[in-house]
Amino acid sequence: MSAPTAVAPSSTQELQEAVCACPQLAVRGGGSKPGLGPEQPAPVTLDLRRLSGLLEYDPGEFTFTARAGTPLKTVAATLAEHGQYLPFDPPWVDQGATLGGTVAAGLSGSGRYRYGGVRDFLLGVRFVDGQGRLVQGGGRVVKNAAGFDLPKLLVGSLGRLGVLAEVTFKVFPQPEQYTTLRLPQPSLDAALATLATLARSSFDLEALEWVEEEGRPVLYLRQGGLAAPLAERQAALRAWLGGGEPLAAADEARFWQDARELAWVPAGSLCAKVPLRLEQVAALDALLSTCGAPRRYCAGAAWAWVAWPAAAAELHRALSQLQLGGLLLKGQAPSPLLGLRSAPTLAARIKRVLDPFNRFPPL
Amino acid sequence: MAQTDLLDELAQWIPPERLLRQPAQLVPYESDALTAFRSRPAAVLLAATQEEVVQAVRFCHRAAIPFVARGSGTSLSGGSLPVQDGLVIALNRLNRILHLDPAQRIAVVEPGVINLAVSRAAAPYGLYYAPDPSSQQICTIGGNVAFNSGGAHCLKYGMTANHVLGLKVVLPDGEVVELGGASLEGVGPDWTGFFVGSEGLFGIALEITLRLLPKPALYRTVLAAYDSLEAAGDAVASIVAAGLLPGAMEIMDALAIEAAEAAVQAGYPRDAAALLIVELEGEPRQVEAEFAQLLQVVDRSHPRTLSVAKDDADRARIWKGRKSAFSAVGRLSPDYLVQDGVVPRSKLGAALAAIEQMSRRHALRVANVFHAGDGNLHPLILYDGRVDGELERAETLAGEILQLCIELGGSITGEHGVGVEKRQYMAALFAETDLAVMAELRRALDPGELANRGKMFPDGEAPALRAQGPHPLERLGLLSRE
Numbered sequence: 001m002s003a004p005t006a007v008a009p010s011s012t013q014e015l016q017e018a019v020c021a022c023p024q025l026a027v028r029g030g031g032s033k034p035g036l037g038p039e040q041p042a043p044v045t046l047d048l049r050r051l052s053g054l055l056e057y058d059p060g061e062f063t064f065t066a067r068a069g070t071p072l073k074t075v076a077a078t079l080a081e082h083g084q085y086l087p088f089d090p091p092w093v094d095q096g097a098t099l100g101g102t103v104a105a106g107l108s109g110s111g112r113y114r115y116g117g118v119r120d121f122l123l124g125v126r127f128v129d130g131q132g133r134l135v136q137g138g139g140r141v142v143k144n145a146a147g148f149d150l151p152k153l154l155v156g157s158l159g160r161l162g163v164l165a166e167v168t169f170k171v172f173p174q175p176e177q178y179t180t181l182r183l184p185q186p187s188l189d190a191a192l193a194t195l196a197t198l199a200r201s202s203f204d205l206e207a208l209e210w211v212e213e214e215g216r217p218v219l220y221l222r223q224g225g226l227a228a229p230l231a232e233r234q235a236a237l238r239a240w241l242g243g244g245e246p247l248a249a250a251d252e253a254r255f256w257q258d259a260r261e262l263a264w265v266p267a268g269s270l271c272a273k274v275p276l277r278l279e280q281v282a283a284l285d286a287l288l289s290t291c292g293a294p295r296r297y298c299a300g301a302a303w304a305w306v307a308w309p310a311a312a313a314e315l316h317r318a319l320s321q322l323q324l325g326g327l328l329l330k331g332q333a334p335s336p337l338l339g340l341r342s343a344p345t346l347a348a349r350i351k352r353v354l355d356p357f358n359r360f361p362p363l
Numbered sequence: 364m365a366q367t368d369l370l371d372e373l374a375q376w377i378p379p380e381r382l383l384r385q386p387a388q389l390v391p392y393e394s395d396a397l398t399a400f401r402s403r404p405a406a407v408l409l410a411a412t413q414e415e416v417v418q419a420v421r422f423c424h425r426a427a428i429p430f431v432a433r434g435s436g437t438s439l440s441g442g443s444l445p446v447q448d449g450l451v452i453a454l455n456r457l458n459r460i461l462h463l464d465p466a467q468r469i470a471v472v473e474p475g476v477i478n479l480a481v482s483r484a485a486a487p488y489g490l491y492y493a494p495d496p497s498s499q500q501i502c503t504i505g506g507n508v509a510f511n512s513g514g515a516h517c518l519k520y521g522m523t524a525n526h527v528l529g530l531k532v533v534l535p536d537g538e539v540v541e542l543g544g545a546s547l548e549g550v551g552p553d554w555t556g557f558f559v560g561s562e563g564l565f566g567i568a569l570e571i572t573l574r575l576l577p578k579p580a581l582y583r584t585v586l587a588a589y590d591s592l593e594a595a596g597d598a599v600a601s602i603v604a605a606g607l608l609p610g611a612m613e614i615m616d617a618l619a620i621e622a623a624e625a626a627v628q629a630g631y632p633r634d635a636a637a638l639l640i641v642e643l644e645g646e647p648r649q650v651e652a653e654f655a656q657l658l659q660v661v662d663r664s665h666p667r668t669l670s671v672a673k674d675d676a677d678r679a680r681i682w683k684g685r686k687s688a689f690s691a692v693g694r695l696s697p698d699y700l701v702q703d704g705v706v707p708r709s710k711l712g713a714a715l716a717a718i719e720q721m722s723r724r725h726a727l728r729v730a731n732v733f734h735a736g737d738g739n740l741h742p743l744i745l746y747d748g749r750v751d752g753e754l755e756r757a758e759t760l761a762g763e764i765l766q767l768c769i770e771l772g773g774s775i776t777g778e779h780g781v782g783v784e785k786r787q788y789m790a791a792l793f794a795e796t797d798l799a800v801m802a803e804l805r806r807a808l809d810p811g812e813l814a815n816r817g818k819m820f821p822d823g824e825a826p827a828l829r830a831q832g833p834h835p836l837e838r839l840g841l842l843s844r845e
Contacts, residue, residue: 060600061708062708083606106549106551112547115520116521116525119553133796135800142737143705143774144777145522145777145778147793147797147798147801148561148801149524150801152556152557152559153556154552155552155553156549156551156553199467199468200577201577202577202578202579202580204646225646225652229648233646299547299548300547303547325549326550327550341551342541345538345540346534346542350807352807353807
């Protein structure tokens with residue numbers, strides 16, 4: 001077998017040709033999520049970093065279309081010039097994550113609490129399937145119900161159903177200012193109770209993060225909006241909670257910046273995402289605590305980021321036992337999908353349509 | 364074996380009062396809210412349990428009988444139009460809310476649950492279900508899921524797909540699969556999102572896990588009247604440009620205002636050329652600050668009049684006028700077609716001007732009621748089906764509007780779906796390869812193309828187009844259109 005090679009197409013046509021030319025290949029973007037790649041390097045790696053750049057952005061439309069290899073950092077900077085942002089707050093911006101990789105991994109960040117995740121902001125895709133066909137799904141307008149929702153099918157498809165070439169997103173105006181309350185909790189049960197009460201309250205939180213600090217849960221509640229009423233809004237939230245200390249502005253920005261970069265994950269550690277329901281938090285937390293695994297619960301504990309200190313196979317086993325599914329983002333495993341699988345028979349049927357020759361790694 | 368003999372097999376395990384086979388029983392099911400199409404099924408099964416739905420789908424798969432799932436029949440794209448001599452599986456009796464978890468902010472419901480019933484059940488917990496199609500008092504969640512329904516409040520929180528977290532589905536070959544779950548997040552392909560909006564072609568949803576939202580603490584609803592549609596459209600553009608994110612932004616034209624006033628006395632200014640409704644929602648202090656900004660922006664757009672809802676009753680009245688506008692406009696004419704196209708928001712003005720020209724050219728009145736914030740147009744084309752050729756002219760005009768939406772970079776449907784009505788325009792919106800891949804995906808799940816055959820894809824068998832007047836239920840005031 002020859003040594004693995006990299007191919008870096010710089011146009012959609014080159015991308016199609018590359019897919020047709022390679023019987024087996026894997027896709028990479030910025031390399032921020034190495035866990036998504038196959039365990040054994042594919043003979044050919046399709047490097048999408050040259051397929052980069054915004055193709056269309058009219059700030060008045062609050063939508064943009066970009067090539068899939070465009071770094072999130074570039075997008076965020078361009079949007080910020082017009083007071084706009086990606087509300088689903090994708091992770092690893094500074095580590096070079098791309099739009100395509102974010103969609104393929106199906107990743108959102110802490111900010112998804114307010115308006116929704118990557119699935120909710122993706123409007124359209126163009127992708128190359130396993131037969132080298134360039135396929136378009138969705139569109140470029142904010143509301144669209146025509147045809148099957150291929151954009152959502154590609155969210156979380158892990159480069160196993162097709163290679164993204166272009167993506168169209170809707171965006172929102174960025175809140176003028178943010179403020180955050182730090183709220184220590186006496187116990188895990190108390191933290192869960194606070195989350196449940198907050199869920200029914202009408203406070204509009206931008207993010208709600210649960211951090212383990214010295215063995216105790218601490219909640220971080222972020223508010224955002226117009227600058228003028230923000231201090232009063234925070235005071236109201238604080239009164240309602242019966243406590244909480246406001247973070248200083250510089251700490252506030254740094255806290256969420258670090259959350260976005262998962263800066264707390266130890267270097268070289270495995271990192272996985274584990275979606276959760278509230279009632280599943282206690283069992284997972286017990287396991288992670290026993291194993292000494294650093295973790296954070298995001299967006300009101302909609303999922304956990306887990307820094308796993310042991311082998312991926314052990315995390316796979318543990319999640320299976322807990323009837324949980326997970327996604328390995330850093331580290332190596334036979335499949336990045338850990339634990340419980342969703343709809344395996346449906347997945348196999350769809351895979352046969354889009355990748356009949358198994359050019360991409362198995363789903 | 365003839366279809367009727369095959370259906371005898373169904374009759375062995377479905378009691379006759381729930382397996383309708385007599386012509387008189389079948390008439391109400393011959394069409395949905397797109398009354399221009401009509402087609403008689405061989406039978407209608409009034410399913411009582413999920414298991415019956417699964418068994419019926421398996422039976423259809425074995426016997427190669429096409430089937431159509433149906434809720435309240437409010438589809439405006441002919442989405443639940445029966446297949447001639449096929450089976451209709453009516454889901455209204457599967458109307459249980461199985462589980463409501465306020466801490467997780469979810470409701471698990473059966474497909475026959477009425478849209479508004481979800482918000483009613485969630486209200487005691489301070490929660491609600493956001494998507495609000497105008498037919499929300501009658502349309503079902505199953506239909507909302509199949510057609511990815513929208514409503515007036517999609518601007519901030521999206522369409523049905525953005526509010527469905529999990530599904531239990533019977534695929535067209537009878538396999539039952541669970542997709543997604545109760546969490547906001549998942550891993551692997553978003554199967555739930557892929558199923559929503561598949562127009563019944565991927566099978567029937569048996570259980571739907573919906574995301575609920577906390578009820579906003581405060582609403583501010585503004586009503587501004589303008590001397591031209593263009594001025595109202597410009598106001599929308601400047602509200603967006605100011606960085607405001609209202610929950611809803613709606614525009615109605617003079618014809619729609621007049622009709623809505625006559626029907627429900629919403630208190631709209633009758634002499635305006637256009638009416639803009641803007642609604643802010645959220646935390647009181649934030650909303651009040653946004654409201655001050657909004658008033659400044661709207662004031663600069665030179666409205667003829669500007670008013671603000673004083674209380675909940677006032678707000679409800681404003682929305683009642685908007686939500687009844689379609690059926691109200693319908694009263695001005697023996698028949699009407701509702702269109703549902705989308706254009707980029709910056710092209711709204713150009714689109715409205717072009718529609719006005721088309722209306723003149725075809726000598727047919729067109730009323731405009733639309734979700735301005737989303738660029739989602741709903742031109743209502745008024746015609747008289749008894750006049751020779753008027754229906755055909757209305758159809759031509761409707762087609763020209765869709766073509767215009769495509770040319771402006773938009774879509775042929777924002778929230779009503781493709782159904783029977785718009786399938787011939789799919790080829791203009793999508794390339795041949797796109798449609799081929801979609802067809803392959805469909806056949807991977809339904810090799811016999813039995814589930815809701817004849818919808819979405821351009822080459823399906825077409826029932827005859829006939830002028831029918833309003834649906835029998837609409838005449839009784841039980842069904843309304845948006």
